[in-house]
Amino acid sequence: xxxxxxxxxxxxxxxxxxxxxxxxxxxxxxxxxxxxxxxxxxxxxxxxxxxxxxxxxxxxxxxxxxxxxxxxxxxxxxxxxxxxxxxxxxxxxxxxxxxxxxxxxxxxxxxxxxxxxxxxxxxxxxxxxxxxxxxxxxxxxxxxxxxxxxxxxxxxxxxxxxxxxxxxxxxxxxxxxxxxxxxxxxxxxxxxxxxxxxxxxxxxxxxxxxxxxxxxxxxxxxxxxxxxxxxxxxxxxxxxxxxxxxxxxxxxxxxxx
Amino acid sequence: xxxxxxxxxxxxxxxxxxxxxxxxxxxxxxxxxxxxxxxxxxxxxxxxxxxxxxxxxxxxxxxxxxxxxxxxxxx
Numbered sequence: 001x002x003x004x005x006x007x008x009x010x011x012x013x014x015x016x017x018x019x020x021x022x023x024x025x026x027x028x029x030x031x032x033x034x035x036x037x038x039x040x041x042x043x044x045x046x047x048x049x050x051x052x053x054x055x056x057x058x059x060x061x062x063x064x065x066x067x068x069x070x071x072x073x074x075x076x077x078x079x080x081x082x083x084x085x086x087x088x089x090x091x092x093x094x095x096x097x098x099x100x101x102x103x104x105x106x107x108x109x110x111x112x113x114x115x116x117x118x119x120x121x122x123x124x125x126x127x128x129x130x131x132x133x134x135x136x137x138x139x140x141x142x143x144x145x146x147x148x149x150x151x152x153x154x155x156x157x158x159x160x161x162x163x164x165x166x167x168x169x170x171x172x173x174x175x176x177x178x179x180x181x182x183x184x185x186x187x188x189x190x191x192x193x194x195x196x197x198x199x200x201x202x203x204x205x206x207x208x209x210x211x212x213x214x215x216x217x218x219x220x221x222x223x224x225x226x227x228x229x230x231x232x233x234x235x236x237x238x239x240x241x242x243x244x245x246x247x248x249x250x251x252x253x254x255x256x257x
Numbered sequence: 258x259x260x261x262x263x264x265x266x267x268x269x270x271x272x273x274x275x276x277x278x279x280x281x282x283x284x285x286x287x288x289x290x291x292x293x294x295x296x297x298x299x300x301x302x303x304x305x306x307x308x309x310x311x312x313x314x315x316x317x318x319x320x321x322x323x324x325x326x327x328x329x330x331x332x
Contacts (some may be wrong), residue, residue: 003316025321047264056299126273153292 001197001247005052007113007131009074016198019191020130021078021120026092026252028068030118032083033097034110035061040100041107050247053150054107060143061115067136074132092251105165106156112151113180119144119205121184129199152219159223162223166225173227178254182247186209191249201209267293268317269301271309279310 006012012020039058065083072078096114101107123141128134145236159166185192189204196204217229217236228240246255264286270279282301287293293311301309319327 047286049287049292049300053292053295053299056302146298150295153289153295157288157292160267 003129005131005134006129006200009132010204012130012200013198016194016200017075017077019195020200021072021075022092022250022252023192023195024068024075024133025079025081026074027118027121028065028072028081029091030084030093030097030114031061031068032065033091034115034118035059035063037097037101037109037110041104041205050104050154055109057115057147057150060147061147064140064143071132071136084224092253093240094176094183094253095256096176096179103168104154105169106172108154108158109169109176110155111147112155113173113176113216114183115144115147115151115182116215116238117212119148120208124201124203124208127202129213133200140204155219155225156223166223170226177228178243178246181209181212182242182244182254183252184212185249186242186244186247206242209238210235264288266314267297267311268314269297269309269311271301271304271306272308273304275307279308282309284314285311 009017013204035058038054038061041054042051042058045054062083069081069083072081074238094114096106098108101110101117119141122137122144125133125137126141128137155169185208187193187202187205189196192201192204195201213229213236217231220227220229221231228238229236230239243254243257246257247253248255265288267285267287267290268281269283269285271282272279285293285296285300287296290311290313293313297309297311318331322328
């Protein structure tokens with residue numbers, strides 16, 4: 001017997017609301033910030049084509065944020081959010097997006113790491129039991145396919161420029177690493193685990209992180225870049241523990257050391 | 258990495274509806290096929306295409322041209 005869909009907010013168990021609200025706020029705020037940061041490169045990409053692609057990704061991300069803010073409006077207890085009244089100081093964004101992406105390699109690392117991590121989390125809602133989330137997810141994931149191709153293509157291009165550029169990329173990757181890899185949640189997902197149990201998300205925590213590493217590890221190897229990940233027994237695993245003591249579960253970001 | 262500005266050119270073709278011929282809609286410069294796809298989708302998105310393709314310009318074989326050297330090179 002198939003599990004019935006949860007077709008409206010009132011069908012959600014009361015204790016599922018806080019983790020769902022926190023997740024959607026953090027997803028939407030990060031996407032909004034990512035859209036603004038991509039947009040800062042609209043007219044200053046390394047080529048006209050690259051600038052236009054950054055513009056298109058900015059439009060996509062701002063659109064994704066708008067869709068997710070719309071989802072929040074239906075959820076009881078959700079904070080008010082609007083793309084027209086966006087307050088950066090209140091936003092639940094990760095550290096890399098607090099400042100403008102100061103170089104094209106910064107944009108590419110945000111593209112290939114953070115943007116893709118958010119897409120991996122969204123992908124866990126593709127078959128969500130919570131219908132309003134499920135209905136909004138598919139188009140977002142389809143657009144994210146092109147963001148992935150863009151990020152991966154440019155990472156390889158930049159890394160081929162030489163050791164100085166590779167060292168710069170490795171520094172930026174390390175800067176974004178903890179926030180990105182923690183984003184999936186600890187162990188079985190931490191605060192997201194009840195949403196998995198309920199069928200709102202397919203999975204969370206370690207299992208999503210593992211899938212992300214199986215995508216990202218080979219890409220790093222192909223680019224000749226070092227990061228805290230290594231191949232072990234045919235799988236890619238973390239080479240260093242993540243800073244869970246500084247992980248802020250509600251805001252979904254790592255607190256500054 | 259190729260010098261920026263010297264990347265290969267890809268011609269972009271698309272059609273709006275089934276039965277309509279593919280038509281040339283423009284071109285992009287990109288270092289590889291993957292980024293050519295991304296750029297074509299970003300730049301030529303003004304219509305709801307049902308299909309879009311990129312073709313490396315170097316793969317297009319001239320048949321006739323007022324610039325005879327272009328045809329002669331493939332003779």
